[in-house]
Amino acid sequence: MSVFHLGLIINPLAGLGGSVALKGSDGVAAQALALGAEPRATARTRLALESLLPVAERLEFVTFAGAMGADLLQEMGFAYRLLGAPLGQTSRAEDTRRAVQALQEAGVALILFAGGDGTARDVCAVARPSQPVLGIPAGVKIHSGVYAISPRAAGALTLRLVEGGLVRLASGEVRDLDESALREGRVAARWYGELTVPEEGGYVQQVKQAGVESEELVLVELAAWLEESWSPQVRYVFGPGSTMHGLAQNLGLDTTLLGVDVIEDGRVIGRDVTEAQLFALVDGHPAWLLVTAIGGQGHILGRGNQQISPRVVRAIGLEQLRVVATKRKLGTLEGRPLRVDSGDPSLDDAFPDAVRVWAGYKDELLYPLQ
Structure with a gap:
């Protein structure tokens, strides 16, 4: 426990x-x-x-x-x-x-x-x-x-x-x-x-039908929020997964579904990058790391995104990490925490007990992490 x-x-x-x-x-x-x-x-x-x-x-x-x-x-x-x-x-x-x-x-x-x-x-x-x-x-x-x-x-x-x-x-x-x-x-x-x-935090937001949250609408609104708040000359690392890919599509960006992509000033500057390429892009440069959680399982690092290595995370900084997940996806965890398994125990131990999650337009949650 x-x-x-x-x-x-x-x-x-x-x-x-x-x-x-x-x-x-x-x-x-x-x-x-x-x-x-x-x-x-x-x-x-x-x-x-x-x-x-x-x-x-x-x-x-x-x-x-x-x-x-x-x-x-x-x-x-x-x-x-x-x-x-x-x-x-x-x-x-x-x-x-x-x-x-x-x-x-x-x-x-x-x-x-x-x-x-x-x-x-x-x-x-x-x-x-x-x-x-x-x-x-x-x-x-x-x-x-x-x-x-x-x-x-x-x-x-x-x-x-x-x-x-x-x-x-x-x-x-x-x-x-x-x-x-x-x-x-x-x-x-x-x-x-x-x-x-x-x-x-309420469970019902971005209502489409019968009080059920629409992930598609949430991603549209998240894209609008992110587009409003892009910081110039800051590199945004998009992790893999359908949530991040859908967010990128709503921003008009051509990213990969299962790869890691890097965006700066509203354009893709690194597509499906390797760990070495990613580290070169973020080392010594202002950056944000945006990842999603595996539905039902909760991993945000160490499952399908090994390009985001411990040295990459350290180069970006834990304070610049945000999880992008709808409330419906978080609900599939049934109260279980999000998880990290970076392969570096000292980095895993450095994570806080709760992380910030972007769940909708200007809707930021605090959620436990193990």
């Missing part, structure tokens, strides 16, 4: 100011505690993690010591690995940023963080656009669109991902109010950036 790695960051001071009418917690933690406020972030996180207890044996959390995550995980019986500790007796914004950097370097599939808008700002300051995160609402102010609607909703959505359900990725805004102005009776909001967050 594969182990799914989740990042966890708790801002233990989040929400302190609410119960004592301080309208927030930023910069007033000591005052809030003196007024009798009780920390609530850990309790809110517990509510989220309770949903994951049925799959605890399949999980390993990656976190920081003490109240930032380890204490609660140990109390609840989850397996966890420490990557660091807060710099002082209580965590600060700098600790949250350090934790995010460490967790994404560790390659976790999803970072769960408990806090409010101030915590979201700290996460946004260092999170990569490719790193999925999800907020557990624990702060006084929750204006940012990166939080689940409740702690239990955060847990349920994470459980869905671990169990192989379809989870859509979206862009969520990080916004925060000026707490000093708020305490003076003025409302001043500011946009701080965006984070990649999971949403519940």
